[in-house]
Amino acid sequence: MKRLFAAALVTGSLCAVSVSAQVALKPETPNLLFWSPDQQARWYPAMETVYQTRTIAAGDRTQALPLAGGMMDPVFTHDGRTWTVDAYMDAYRVSGLLVIRDGKVLLERYGLGRRPSDRWTSFSVAKSVTAILVGAAIQDGYIKSLKTPVTEILPELKGSAYDGVTLRQLLMMSSGVRWSEDYSDPNSDVAKGPTEGLKLAQGKPGLNPVVAYMGTLPRAHPPGTVFNYNTGETDLVGILLARAVGKGLAEYASEKIWKPYGMEADAAWVTDPGGLERGGCCISMTLRDYGRVGQFVLDEGVADGKPILPPGWAREATTKQIDNGQAGYGYFWWMQPNGAYQATGIFGQSITTFREDRIIIVVNSAWPKSGGPDLRDGRIALINALRRSAQAAPR
Numbered sequence: 001m002k003r004l005f006a007a008a009l010v011t012g013s014l015c016a017v018s019v020s021a022q023v024a025l026k027p028e029t030p031n032l033l034f035w036s037p038d039q040q041a042r043w044y045p046a047m048e049t050v051y052q053t054r055t056i057a058a059g060d061r062t063q064a065l066p067l068a069g070g071m072m073d074p075v076f077t078h079d080g081r082t083w084t085v086d087a088y089m090d091a092y093r094v095s096g097l098l099v100i101r102d103g104k105v106l107l108e109r110y111g112l113g114r115r116p117s118d119r120w121t122s123f124s125v126a127k128s129v130t131a132i133l134v135g136a137a138i139q140d141g142y143i144k145s146l147k148t149p150v151t152e153i154l155p156e157l158k159g160s161a162y163d164g165v166t167l168r169q170l171l172m173m174s175s176g177v178r179w180s181e182d183y184s185d186p187n188s189d190v191a192k193g194p195t196e197g198l199k200l201a202q203g204k205p206g207l208n209p210v211v212a213y214m215g216t217l218p219r220a221h222p223p224g225t226v227f228n229y230n231t232g233e234t235d236l237v238g239i240l241l242a243r244a245v246g247k248g249l250a251e252y253a254s255e256k257i258w259k260p261y262g263m264e265a266d267a268a269w270v271t272d273p274g275g276l277e278r279g280g281c282c283i284s285m286t287l288r289d290y291g292r293v294g295q296f297v298l299d300e301g302v303a304d305g306k307p308i309l310p311p312g313w314a315r316e317a318t319t320k321q322i323d324n325g326q327a328g329y330g331y332f333w334w335m336q337p338n339g340a341y342q343a344t345g346i347f348g349q350s351i352t353t354f355r356e357d358r359i360i361i362v363v364n365s366a367w368p369k370s371g372g373p374d375l376r377d378g379r380i381a382l383i384n385a386l387r388r389s390a391q392a393a394p395r
Contacts (some may be wrong), residue, residue, distance in 0.1 A: 021194055021235075021278065022270045023052040033370065037093070040347070040366035044095070045118040047284045048268045054250035054277055056258050056267035056285075063262030063295075065288055068104040072393050076385035078378060085109065088382050092348065092375065095120055096287035096364035101357070101390045103295060108287070112366060119268065119284040120364040123345030126269070126283040127234050129257075129293065131171055131332035133249060134241055135301065135313040136256040142244045143167065150175075153240050156207060160215040169224045170237050171331035172322045178220035179230040189217065190231050210235050227324040231280055234332070235272075238279015249277040260303035261296050263289045287362060293343075294351045294360035318353070338384060346370040352383050359390045 029050060035043065043050050076083055085107070089097060095114040099107040110116065122129075137143045143153070146168035151158045153167075161177045169175050180188035197209030200216070214236055220226075238249060245252050250269045258267065267289065270282035285293075297318060301309030318341040320328030328335035334342045336352065343351040348365025361383050367375050 021272055022282065023273050025050060025052065037366065037368065040093075041095075041112045044121045044347075044364075044366055045114060045284070047119075047121050047270055047282060051270045051282075052275070053268040053270050053284075054248055054275075056250045056263075056269055056283070057254040058263045058266050059254075059259030061262045062264045063292055065100065065103065065105050065291060065295075068101065068106045068393065070106075070394060072099070072106050072386075072389040074385045074389035076381060078381035083381075083385075085382075085386075088378070092378055092382075093366045093368070094348070094363060095366060096290075096362065098287050098291045098360075098362040099386050099390055100291050100295060100360040100362075101393065102395070103358075105288075105291075106390050106393055107386065110287070114287075114364075116288070117265065117286065119265070119286055120290075120349075121270075121345075122283045122285070122290075122349050123281055123347060124234075125290075125343040125345040125349050125351060126278065127280050127332040128343035128351070129253065129283055130234065130238055130241065130249070130279045131317055132293075132297065132301070132309070132314075133252055133256060134167070134171065134237065134331070135309040135317065136252070137241060137245050138313070139308060139310045140245070142246075143241075146171070150236075150240065153244050154211055154236075156211050157215050161217055161219040162215065165223045167237075167240070168321075168331075170233050170240075171317075172224070172227065172329060173230050173233065173324075174221075174224050174227055174322050175230070175233060176219055176221040176223040176225065177214070177217045177230075177233075179217065179228055179232060181229055181231060189213075193232055208239055210239055224322075227322050227329055229324075234280025235278060237332075238277065241279065242276060249279065256308050257293070257296060257303070260306065260308065261292060262303075263292055265289060287364060290351055290362040290364070291360055294353050294362065298353055298355065298358065298360065315355075318355070336380075338380070338387070340383075340387075348375065348379065350379065350383075354387055357387065357391060359387055361386050361390075 089111045095112040097109045148167045150162045165175045182188040193213045197213030200212035201207045201209040267285040269277040297314045300314045317331035318333045320335045340352045348367040350363045352361045
């Protein structure tokens, strides 16, 4: 097993949504960025039938999410019209909607033929789960602290632009290393990285392709000063984390979250060509387990009375650490103008938490495109309406 895991560390992938970053079970599988609405509805709940995955095993105990005394059904105004929750779900292709306050369910609905037992893919919501696991690794002593230099765990990067970069700066997406995230440009780093990394690693046993490619990039800014969304570095954090704990991320997630916190079902984590789970993409879980992820963080990472995360980690990770031109960015968590913190994935996936209200809102969708102001603004209107309704609901 250790030999297999070591082999997996040798071969990695780069782009969070590049078709080459995960291994399709059938060669004719289309790029997941361009799936049809029918393909989205069929495959988002069943990514393990499309790509190679590893299982995050649940335990024998399930953390209860009891129903609140009264369920809510808000009506709100957006874009010049009045919306019901059902109308929004139909128009924005929502497969699952969950509202939790004080650990109790105020609203739970499904669409697109999804059942409560069905999983749904997360896209970049997985980044936030990876950040949770970094905190667990610090608590367990596998990683000394956020000040740990990247090169201490990945010595292959010594002499590169990552010399002097800390783990904290990676989590803030502020390494200062130059990176282009333009999917329309075949010469961008996110487009050519996987192929170039594989070439660079050929004939060099032990050199991970992701590490190989990232080590060729020049510095653009001093570390920790400029936010630059960087898919490559989220996978780099995944590799660093796996190297530090000596096991796959799915196994570690099972040990630190799924079993101790009481997730109701196994989850599936898409792997790269080397068999490593993607640090930046594509965990599939049930709607209620997305809610439990949000509740676990809101509960400061305590499971069954035991702290899984270092004191203050959850709050620090979900508080603005760097200016990103919007409301701010934490450790793979986004800050929102309405005061929430959010795990976010393309095509309409999100876990939004209002800390002071103890309200968690989960949205799983199959948007017709990866994102955009129209889709974003519609979700914001929904979330704000759900928050108001949850605040007003009797306790």
